[in-house]
Amino acid sequence: MNLVTKIMINKKNIIISTIPLMMLLGLLGACKKFLPTDRDTFNTQARFTQTIYKPVMGRTTVMGDNFDSQSSSLPLTFKIVNIRNSDGLSAPELIKPFDVLVWKKAYFGTEKSIAEIEAKRVIEKHPLFEIREHSGEFIMWAASNSSIIKALPDSGYTFDVEVTNNGGRRYFNNMQLQPYRERKYEPNSLDPTTGAGTNAAIRPNVINNMKGEITSSNLSSNDVNVYFNRIGDGNSITFRFLDTLSRPIDPAKFKLTDWPNLVHGFNMEKTSTYVKYDVAYPIPLVEIPTAYTTQDGRQARVKFSYDRLGFGGVKEVAEMSFNFSIYEKGAWEIVFWFNRDNPKFSNE
Missing domain, CATH: 1.20.5 (Single alpha-helices involved in coiled-coils or other helix-helix interfaces)
Known part of the structure; x- marks a missing residue:
């Protein structure tokens, strides 16, 4: 080659x-x-799964899990627009920012002082009703001036929500806010719509093995009335017990009660007529399960108990438990009045 x-x-x-x-x-x-171009999409089938919201005023309420994006590109951006009252007029009371308490660090229920609790939250300016920018969750904030908001049975407010991403924009119109008027504690005997008092009594959740002093019959929840009294300003909660004649029962008679850990409180003061704690409000502070709450964390849970020897020298453990919430800061007391017979603390 x-x-x-x-x-x-x-x-x-x-x-x-x-x-x-x-x-x-x-x-x-x-x-x-x-x-295909790399472009965001906005599915026209995206929707709010809830269009009427009925929070209770005076307590911070998050209303979530309420928007189905139908695989629209994230993040979506949400904005409340054109909020108006039943007359079609603008509602500045829901737009104007007010002072509200916002958690900046997680609450665990193990904090050792009110100062440690308060260091985890700050005061910020927020509208009383707003939407989280990228989740679509609505928030009704607790504020001292929530009484300016129109509440049921008023028809409340109508508003629209603008939802956008880089792929499009859509308005969800004529959504409704119909808040219930403030209820400062739960359970209570107020009509949730009118706010008028009813004759319904507040009772303990559970009474077990508690015998009557005179009748020796088993006491039930119907034999105890529970009363909430706000006796002034402050940060405290007091527990009292009254017999059928409204005379004080010494809390020491409930000798098996874990008094130091009854509530997430501090500086316990125990006397022959009451037990008092310094506390931070609301109670519970956050809706998470702690040693002081129900299993779902939505209410505080207190239990009072004692033991005695019944017939035949058999040991009997009696207990009374009560679940509750208090939403307004103050010096509160909860009173348990035995209306039919007094608990029998003595042995047989």
Whole structure:
């Protein structure tokens, strides 16, 4: 093979190897016209699963899990617009910012002082009713001036929500806010719509193995009335017990009660007529399960108990438990009045 032949073969090889590369580049250029662009989408089937909201005023309420994005591109941005009252007029009372307490650090229920609790939350300015920017959750904030809000049985407010992403924009119109008027504690005997008092008594949740002093019959929840009294300003809660004649029962008679850990309180003061704690409000502070709450964390739970020897020297453990919430800061007391018979603390 001479030199010319080698060169021709080499050129041939170059030509042969170059053609596939040129063809590939051409194909990629053609395909590029048909590839989908990287663009956000807004599914027209996206929707709010709840359109009427009825929070209770005077307590911070988060209303979530309420928007179905139908696989729209995230993040979505939510904004309340055109909020108006039943007359169609704007509602500045829901737009104007007010002082509200906001948690900046997690509450665990193990904090050792009110100062440690208060260091975890700060006062911020927020509208009383707002929507979280990227989740679509609504918040009704607790505020001392919530009485300016129209409450049921008033028809409340109508508002629209603008939802956007880079792929589109949509308005969800004529959503409704119909708050219940403030109830400072739970359980209570107020009608939730009118706020008028009813004759319904507040009772303990459970009474077990508690015998009557005179009748020796088993006491039930119907034999005890529970009263909430706000006796002034402050940060305290006091527990009292009254017999059938409204005379004080010494809390020490409930001798099995874990008084130091009854509530998430501090500086316990125990006397022959009451037990008092310094506390932070609301009670419970956050709706999470702690040693002081129900299993779901929605209410505080207190239990009072004692033991005695029944017939035949059998040990009997009696207990009374009560679940409750208090939403307004103050000096509160909870009173348990035995209305039919007094608990029997003595042995048989």
